Amino acid sequence: MREKPTLLNKTVIAESRLFRIESLDIEFSNGEQRNFERLARGRPGGAVLIVPLLDKETVLLVREYAAGVHRYELGLPKGKTDAGETFIEAANRELKEEVGFGARTLFHLSSFSIAPAYLEHMTEIIIAKDLYEEKLQGDEPEELEVVPWKIDDIGGLIATGECTEARSIAALFMTLNYLKGL
Amino acid sequence: MREKPTLLNKTVIAESRLFRIESLDIEFSNGEQRNFERLARGRPGGAVLIVPLLDKETVLLVREYAAGVHRYELGLPKGKTDAGETFIEAANRELKEEVGFGARTLFHLSSFSIAPAYLEHMTEIIIAKDLYEEKLQGDEPEELEVVPWKIDDIGGLIATGECTEARSIAALFMTLNYLKGL
Known part of the structure; x- marks a missing residue:
């Protein structure tokens, strides 16, 4: 090289x-x-994208207003770390705030760049499983709609036209491979 | 909704x-x-990411300096449309400049957002096949290394640590499904 x-x-x-x-x-x-x-990257810390697995077949998505494209986007919950938080802690907090669940098991799946030619940002992909109901109040301007989705139907999700984010799509494919033991 | x-x-x-x-x-x-x-989005036009298929099993990747993360990144070739170009025309030109091949068949696979919460940008994913050798001079500061990769080994590619871009990873998984007829 x-x-x-x-x-x-x-x-x-x-x-x-x-x-x-x-x-x-x-x-x-x-x-x-x-x-x-x-x-x-603006402030210290980083960003997490969470793959919340309700069971071995079902992922929980959120429908959230996305200012960049000025419309609702259906995708994985995500957020930024607060001061002093690890990525795992940030993922569990965001999960409670955005989805209304906590996770007993969380682990790091992968690290994604977004547009490495002109963005320094990286996103940590965290799988969350063994979920239990717990709601934390976040800073969202409105409650997010939570949408359960069969994780083996990623094609159907993309076909809705509501899920366009490359990070969510890549993370779902990688999670599907993880669940298949690939 | x-x-x-x-x-x-x-x-x-x-x-x-x-x-x-x-x-x-x-x-x-x-x-x-x-x-x-x-x-x-800065100027008019848009961005394309090209999936160049050398054959049904092999995709051509490029190793290119990425200023956002200040290191080399291994991924799919990409670029911006020039004035008056369609996405398909831009994809074929970038393919000739970055990879040294033209394509007889090009078609649109999907449209990705990158970080829809704070970026307006969209990227059009274009599959290029029936390749033939043709080199166009681009504006790259150095020749890009072209790396053939077996498209069913996306896990191996991610494991190199050199391919981190969510757009490339998502596009490769979608192309693999396309090739499998899914």
Whole structure:
């Protein structure tokens, strides 16, 4: 494999409550230099996407307003870690807030990048099972609709047109393989 | 399903060469109001992710520097549409530039959002088959390494730690189902 390109210079171009835009000057191993812009991770911590398994065949999805695309999106519950929380703790809290269940068993399945060419963000995928009812009050502007879905019908889910997020789709396929023992 | 929340106000907070950050004031059907920030699509057009099938078992991946995460990422070739290009035309051009192949057959598989809570961006997934050698000069700072991969070994690909992008992973699983006739 090639040598990793060298970061010559990094500056912050713009910053808002949620985002920080950085400019990177990069030199490749062949001497070529380029400027890149990327969206840097805002505050410390990270993001989790939770796969809540009600049983071996059923995953719990949520229908939630998504401001980026300005419509409701059907997908896996997700959220950001609070200060001092591990990814597992954040996943269980978000599960209680968004879905109304806690999990007795949680484990890390995978780490996804979203658009690695221009986003620094990573998302940790956490499987949650052995669920029990427990509701925590979150900061959601409205109650989320919880939608149970047969996890072997990912094609049917995509065909609804309501589930478009690559992270949810990839996590569901990986969970299906995990459940099949693949 | 609930009524879609109302967009009360939209302003641009910051803008750079690549990005535009917008602030949205949203009112939910229960009367709750919230402010959201999102990254809006910059210029017109869109993004394509190409699944180049060398044969029924082999997909061609590229190892490309990804500035967002500042390392090489192994994944599907991708790019943005140029002015006046359809998604199919953009996919074939990017395939020639990044992989050194053209395709006699290209078709649309799916549309993915990336992080719909805060990104407006969508990506069109295009399957490319019946490949033939043709190299076009692109604007890449260095030649990309082309890596043939058995498409039924997505687990092995993820296990390398080099392929983290949810879009690539989701597109490969969907292509595998397409090839199996599912």
